[in-house]
Amino acid sequence: MLRHNAITGLFLFLLAATAWAGDPEQGRELHQENCIQCHAAMKDGIYGHDGTGIYTRENRRIESLAALYKQVRRCKTSLGVSWPENQIEDVVTYLNQNFYKFEE
Incomplete structure:
Protein backbone atom coordinates (compact mmCIF):
# COMPACT_ATOMS: atom_id res chain seq x y z
CA MET A 1 0.00 0.00 0.00
CA LEU A 2 2.77 2.42 0.92
CA ARG A 3 4.61 1.66 -2.31
CA HIS A 4 1.42 2.25 -4.31
CA ASN A 5 0.92 5.63 -2.59
CA ALA A 6 4.52 6.61 -3.30
CA ILE A 7 4.20 5.72 -6.98
CA THR A 8 0.89 7.58 -7.23
CA GLY A 9 2.42 10.60 -5.51
CA LEU A 10 5.39 10.60 -7.85
CA PHE A 11 3.12 10.35 -10.87
CA LEU A 12 1.01 13.30 -9.69
CA PHE A 13 4.12 15.35 -8.96
CA LEU A 14 5.50 14.71 -12.46
CA LEU A 15 2.14 15.52 -14.00
CA ALA A 16 1.98 18.82 -12.12
CA ALA A 17 5.57 19.68 -13.05
CA THR A 18 4.73 19.15 -16.71
CA ALA A 19 1.73 21.43 -16.39
CA TRP A 20 3.96 24.22 -15.05
CA ALA A 21 6.36 24.06 -17.99
CA GLY A 22 6.17 27.05 -20.28
CA ASP A 23 5.13 27.03 -23.91
CA PRO A 24 8.31 27.36 -25.99
CA GLU A 25 6.43 28.56 -29.09
CA GLN A 26 4.80 31.38 -27.14
CA GLY A 27 8.21 32.12 -25.63
CA ARG A 28 9.77 32.33 -29.10
CA GLU A 29 7.12 34.81 -30.20
CA LEU A 30 7.60 36.97 -27.10
CA HIS A 31 11.37 36.78 -27.59
CA LYS A 43 28.15 45.28 -29.37
CA ASP A 44 27.91 46.20 -33.05
CA GLY A 45 26.45 42.83 -33.98
CA ILE A 46 29.13 40.62 -32.44
CA TYR A 47 26.37 38.38 -31.06
CA GLY A 48 25.15 37.54 -34.55
CA HIS A 49 22.77 39.35 -36.84
CA ASP A 50 19.81 38.15 -34.80
CA GLY A 51 21.44 38.64 -31.38
CA THR A 52 21.05 35.04 -30.26
CA GLY A 53 24.81 34.59 -30.08
CA ILE A 54 24.63 36.25 -26.67
CA TYR A 55 23.12 33.03 -25.33
CA THR A 56 25.82 30.74 -26.71
CA ARG A 57 28.94 32.88 -26.33
CA GLU A 58 31.87 31.34 -24.49
CA ASN A 59 31.76 33.76 -21.56
CA ARG A 60 28.01 33.82 -21.02
CA ARG A 61 26.83 34.97 -17.61
CA ILE A 62 23.85 32.67 -17.12
CA GLU A 63 24.97 29.39 -15.58
CA SER A 64 21.78 27.94 -14.08
CA LEU A 65 18.05 27.78 -14.64
CA ALA A 66 17.50 30.01 -11.59
CA ALA A 67 19.86 32.61 -13.07
CA LEU A 68 17.99 32.42 -16.37
CA TYR A 69 14.68 33.18 -14.63
CA ILE A 88 8.11 34.64 -18.17
CA GLU A 89 7.93 30.85 -17.96
CA ASP A 90 7.31 30.70 -21.74
CA VAL A 91 10.40 32.80 -22.53
CA VAL A 92 12.57 30.85 -20.08
CA THR A 93 11.38 27.55 -21.57
CA TYR A 94 12.12 28.77 -25.11
CA LEU A 95 15.60 30.01 -24.19
CA ASN A 96 16.43 26.92 -22.18
CA GLN A 97 15.27 24.44 -24.81
CA ASN A 98 17.01 26.23 -27.67
CA PHE A 99 20.17 27.65 -26.14
CA TYR A 100 20.97 26.88 -22.51
CA LYS A 101 19.89 23.25 -22.05
CA PHE A 102 19.78 23.34 -18.23
CA GLU A 103 18.12 20.40 -16.51
CA GLU A 104 14.65 21.31 -15.33
Missing part, protein backbone atom coordinates in the same frame (compact mmCIF):
# COMPACT_ATOMS: atom_id res chain seq x y z
CA GLN A 32 11.11 37.84 -31.24
CA GLU A 33 8.71 40.68 -30.44
CA ASN A 34 10.64 42.06 -27.46
CA CYS A 35 14.07 40.69 -26.57
CA ILE A 36 15.78 40.57 -29.93
CA GLN A 37 15.50 44.33 -30.47
CA CYS A 38 18.14 44.89 -27.77
CA HIS A 39 20.26 41.80 -28.27
CA ALA A 40 20.70 42.29 -32.02
CA ALA A 41 21.83 45.88 -31.45
CA MET A 42 24.43 44.98 -28.79
CA LYS A 70 16.31 36.09 -12.82
CA GLN A 71 17.74 37.51 -16.05
CA VAL A 72 14.46 37.20 -17.97
CA ARG A 73 12.73 39.10 -15.14
CA ARG A 74 15.43 41.81 -15.30
CA CYS A 75 15.06 42.12 -19.07
CA LYS A 76 11.26 42.27 -18.72
CA THR A 77 11.67 45.23 -16.37
CA SER A 78 14.20 46.93 -18.68
CA LEU A 79 11.87 46.54 -21.65
CA GLY A 80 8.90 47.84 -19.66
CA VAL A 81 6.68 44.91 -20.62
CA SER A 82 4.08 43.57 -18.22
CA TRP A 83 4.44 39.84 -18.68
CA PRO A 84 2.58 37.71 -16.17
CA GLU A 85 4.44 34.76 -14.65
CA ASN A 86 3.26 32.32 -17.33
CA GLN A 87 4.83 34.46 -20.09
